[in-house]
Amino acid sequence: MELQLDGARVLITGGGRGIGAAMARGLAEAGAKVAVADIDGGLAEATAGAIGGAAFPLRIDVRDRTSVRDAVAACVARLGGLDVMFNNAGIAQVRNFLDITEEDFRTVMDVNALGVLIGMQEAIRQMRLQGTGGSIVNTASIAGKQGYEPLAHYCASKFAVVALTQAAARAFGKDNIRVNAICPGVVDTAMWRLIDKGFQDNGLSKTENEAFTTFASGAVLGRPSKAEDLVGVARFLASPESAFMTGQTLLVDGGMVFD
Numbered sequence: 001m002e003l004q005l006d007g008a009r010v011l012i013t014g015g016g017r018g019i020g021a022a023m024a025r026g027l028a029e030a031g032a033k034v035a036v037a038d039i040d041g042g043l044a045e046a047t048a049g050a051i052g053g054a055a056f057p058l059r060i061d062v063r064d065r066t067s068v069r070d071a072v073a074a075c076v077a078r079l080g081g082l083d084v085m086f087n088n089a090g091i092a093q094v095r096n097f098l099d100i101t102e103e104d105f106r107t108v109m110d111v112n113a114l115g116v117l118i119g120m121q122e123a124i125r126q127m128r129l130q131g132t133g134g135s136i137v138n139t140a141s142i143a144g145k146q147g148y149e150p151l152a153h154y155c156a157s158k159f160a161v162v163a164l165t166q167a168a169a170r171a172f173g174k175d176n177i178r179v180n181a182i183c184p185g186v187v188d189t190a191m192w193r194l195i196d197k198g199f200q201d202n203g204l205s206k207t208e209n210e211a212f213t214t215f216a217s218g219a220v221l222g223r224p225s226k227a228e229d230l231v232g233v234a235r236f237l238a239s240p241e242s243a244f245m246t247g248q249t250l251l252v253d254g255g256m257v258f259d
Contacts, residue, residue: 003030003232003235003236003239003241004030004031004239005027005030005031005032005084005235005238005239006030006031006032007031007032007033008027008031008032008033008083008084008238008239009032009033009075009079009080009081009082009083009084010027010032010033010034010035010082010083010084010085010086010238011034011035011037011058011071011072011075011082011084011085011086011123012024012027012034012035012036012037012085012086012088013037013038013060013062013071013086013087013088013089013115013119014037014038014062014088014089014090014139015034015035015036015037015038015044015047015086015088016036016038016040016042016043016044016046016047017038017043017047017189017190018187018189018190018191018227019088019139019184019187019189019227019230020036020038020086020088020089020139021036021043021047021227022226022227022228022230022231023086023088023227023230023231023234024036024047024048024051024055025047025050025051025231026228026231026232026234026235027084027231027234027235027238028051028052028054028055030235030239031054032054032084032238033054033055033079034048034051034054034055034056035055035056035057035058035071035074035075035078035079036048036051036055036056036057036058037057037058037059037060037071037089038057038058038059038060038089039059039060039061039062039089040059041057041059044057044058044059045057056078058071058074058075060089062087062089062111062114062115062116062118062119063110063111063114063115063118064118065118065122068118068119068122069122072122072123072126076126081126081130081132082123082126082127082130082134083127083132083134083135084134084135084136084137084238085119085120085123085134085135085136085137086136086137086138086139086234086238087115087116087119087120087123087136087137087138087139087161088137088138088139089111089115089119090111090112090115090139090157090191091107091108091111091112091191092108092151092154092191092194092195092198093107093108093151093153093154093198094150094151094195094198094199094201094202094204095150095152095153095198095202096149096150096202096204097149097150097152099202100152100153104153105153105156108153108154108156108157109153109156109157109160111157112154112157112158112160112161113156113157113160113161113164116138116160116161116164117164120136120138120164120168120179123136124136124168124172124175124177127175127177128172128175128177132176133175133176133177133178134176134177134178135177135178135179135180135237135238135242136168136177136178136179136180137179137180137181137182137234137237137238138161138164138165138179138180138181138182139161139181139182139184140158140161140162140165140181140182140183140249141154141155141158141161141183141184141185142183142184142185142251142253142256142257143155143158143159144158144159144160144161144162144181144183144249145162145183145249145251145257145259146257147159150198150199150202150204151195158183161181162181162183162249165179165180165181165247165249166247169246169247170247173246178237178242178243178245178246179246179247180237180242180245180246180247180248180249180250181248181249181250182230182233182234182237182249182250182252183249183250183251183252183253183257184225184229184230184252184253185216185218185219185225185251185252185253185254185256185257186212186215186216186218186219186224186225186253186256187224187225187226187227187229187230188212188224188225188226188227189227192212193212195211195212196208196209196210196211196212199211212224218256219253219254219255219256220254220255220256221254221255222254223254224254225252225253225254229252229254230252233250233252237250
């Protein structure tokens, strides 16, 4: 079944590259109008430009409420409303457990957890104002299901995304606002290249791609994930086909974690 999103008005954070860019392309191909928002305005412009007329770029800092509010307002001004919000922006950092500092913890949590909270709040306010419901999709991770020692604070932030997803789903179901999360596994993106380098820098691996290859080997489907592997689920959660689903976290990891 080819899911269609004709005319759906979508805002996606972290849309300039990686999973976000793949989702933006896939949603636009299904007929959505997409605001590609990223802290790197150049990446947002490049991705939106490659997609074409169905997309336009926005610069956003998900840690800053004014920035998020302005992005939602820009989306509404351009598209006439907001039907789907993808809170996808995130960062990762590798540290040995005893070396994680307060600054490290706050840096990761501010983007990955606080950024998702602010994004949900501002999207929900707009969706309630419209009175037509909507869909919010948060990018969590297998790290929101299991803790991994060299990524403890990253895992904490993704566990927080799962909790925020469930809490918002309970709070706003009465408004016909659905809130779900996607949990990717080991995805071949720039973020995982940074994670891989972090393993080397912290003496946890010796060669390039060693950590990536080791973690990816846990997928029972026998390969690392590509960003495009997340597109089908993104389309599903954005579409009316998932109209009776909320508060769920969908593992899309090739079978790394069974829930």
